[in-house]
Amino acid sequence: MQTYTSLQWARTAIWFIPLLWAVNYYVARQAPGVVEPYTLATVRWGLAGALLTVAARTELWAQRRHIAAVWHQYVVLGFCGMVVCGAWVYVGAQSTGAVNIALIYAASPVLIAVGSVLWLRERMRGPQVLGVAIALAGVLHVIVKGRWTALSEVRFVAGDLWIVAAMVAWAVYALLQKVWPSPMGPTARLAAICWGAMPVLLLGTAWEMVQPQTPPLTPHAWALGITAALVPGIAAYWTYGWAQKMLGASKVAVTLYLGPLYGALVAWLLLGERLGWFHLQAALLILPGVYLVSRPAPPSPG
Template structure:
């Protein structure tokens, strides 16, 4: 029995290295999408397919909890808007004018915003070390957004894409905190299914509007491929592996995989997408990643309460 547990732990540790790589696939999809498929159609297809697959897996539990769902249906619409519309379509919108490395670095600061939100909304205490982490991470995000040009801020050409990603990062913090504020009798997979359905319902009219515009892109075979890849690989694949590994290793050990995200994204941006990496990326990472470590690693409450929603459903 003990040997079996050790084998499972080793297998979980090995597969955990895959999770950031699976998330990075979404950054590649986002950068491949411009000129192929619109951001709302891509997000609608991705989360609609994910919702369909999750619905098949959790239909019995969702039916048993139908009274709860009917009572708080608006919560799933709000969570779906934050997690699938803003953190979905807006990321694809931002990827039209910013690089995969910028997306990964800005998004990697989301635990810091969640930590701040936990202090303001949930009454958790922020230690001196965590406060330092907040300052470091925010400085790192600003450094990436202004491309390192602190001394010439007035002349910096801000990328609209970076601002879309900043908005999505803030939305993700709200998404994670509201999940804590709104407890649910649903299991993790069933709750994600309900949220995906809510997000898909909100995305539907936006997708119809996008497709009705004169410059709308028709759905092509390549666009459909991007939808399927985004739904299966960074969505269900990363979510399942993370959830399974967390049961075996615990939330705090699994949360370390967060720090590999920008590294994987940087390699993908350079090797797969051919995007140049600048010193502002390196400096930004050197500020953001230690900042995230201080915020999530110094406080037991923040890590345990928020590491799972941060990591499993963000991109």
Template sequence: MPDAAARQTRLALTLVWLVPALWAVNYIVARKAPSIIGPYLLAFGRWGLAALVLLVLGGAELWRHRQHLRQVWPQYLVLGALGMLICGAWVYEGARSTGAMNIALIYSASPVLIGVGAVWWLNERFTAKQAVGVALALGGVVHVVVKGHWMALAEVQFVAGDAWILAATVAWAAYALLQKKWPSPLSATARLAAICTGGVIVLLPFTVWELQQPGLTQWGWPAFWLVVVAALVPGLGAYWIYGWAQRVLGASRVAVSLYLGPLYAAGAAWVLGEPPGWHHLGGALLILPGVFLVTSRPAPPSPPARPDADKNRVA
């Protein structure tokens, strides 16, 4: 079994590098959404479709654990509100009035919040080497978002949309930490199905309200495809991998993968005709070693020396 655990750990360490790439697709969706589909309807459609897929895959397991669901259903409503309402619809709402630089800069605080919270709240071990990794990664993120001009930090203008993104940043930290705080007998698939269902329930009244507002949604194929892409890529793909890897590696080690977001977002921008610059390379040279340091497994403590062994050595 130790070999199986080691293989699972290696797989998790590999997949966490994919999570921010999947989430980068959400930047494109958020940028395309205004004038096509409202933020709450987009989030509701995204997570409603994801919930349907996950319920098909994990429905039998959920039925077997129905007693567990009856006992702790408020937890899944809370996780759904944090992960699907605030980190879903509110991100789309914020993207309507704030720029990518502000979003990336604010979101860069999320892994720090998760790392600190994991140490204080979950009693996870956080070594000096991992702290250095956090500092390197955070410095790389800032270097990317200010395009290599650190004096630009003094020129950042915060607008109403930044408040939505800040709320989403705090909510994501709480979402990640609560999944560790509230252990579950469910597999990663079944648990995400339950969380998505809770998120859809919480999103429903906001979606009904939004549908009554004129001009927010022009339903058609563009809106349909935005929902499908958001559901399958940054929805099912990113959230499933994140939740599963967090079980294997711990909250703080997985959270640092979010620092890769600006680098993957730069790649998405290049596809859209916005080629990356030298500041992205400089950021990568800080972020990638930082991610390595934080995700590397701490060395096990040395066993205490045995007095009898010392005596034999002296003799």
């Protein structure tokens, strides 16, 4: 039985998930010219999968028949979560900025929340619906840089379209984890998903390696891959999967609205991208919205 303490930890942890993922925006923007997208994703998820497998080796062995019986689920989850939301993000980052990546990803909770209601039959209370609306207003405020008359001027570049595909894939990834419940814990399940992604990632890496313009794997490239594996890889995905089991898909997904704020902070501090007052204004909408969606339901009378 879930304890209130566990739920409290989950509600606290979800505020840090977008910060862990924001590190990936930095890695993605540093990668062009250093390491190719599929190669970077292979290093990231290969290392993450190896570490997770060691940590969950007993459970993985005990669940080997389950894994063999539903192997296709892990391939699909791996494709959505590690190929599209991994390699394709790195492809997109070659032509779009870290803040754009964060902004587009922030739309994922809309798809997840709608999918949770229509597909998973989850219920959203009035305050949660209000929270989604307020947080979405904050995201739009960031997109238009505080100038609401600029909505018609929003333009996507090629990189943005890759990130849109990743945003959709992330919503599918989050929902499928609920549609396909697993007897395994978060660590073992994430390890299995990592290995499910490896066939496509390795094929992509092999293709990149035979291209004449592909740079060699330098210490800088390995450092980017290891950072991506440990922070936005193991830490972020494990926390997301665990919190989703505790709180539900739509409640955890809304924390992705924090992505533009954390992503902008990383872009400003580490990438030299400029911040504006509209980011602070957006925070005053996004943070209360996240609170409304993630707060516990009041106890039923009687």
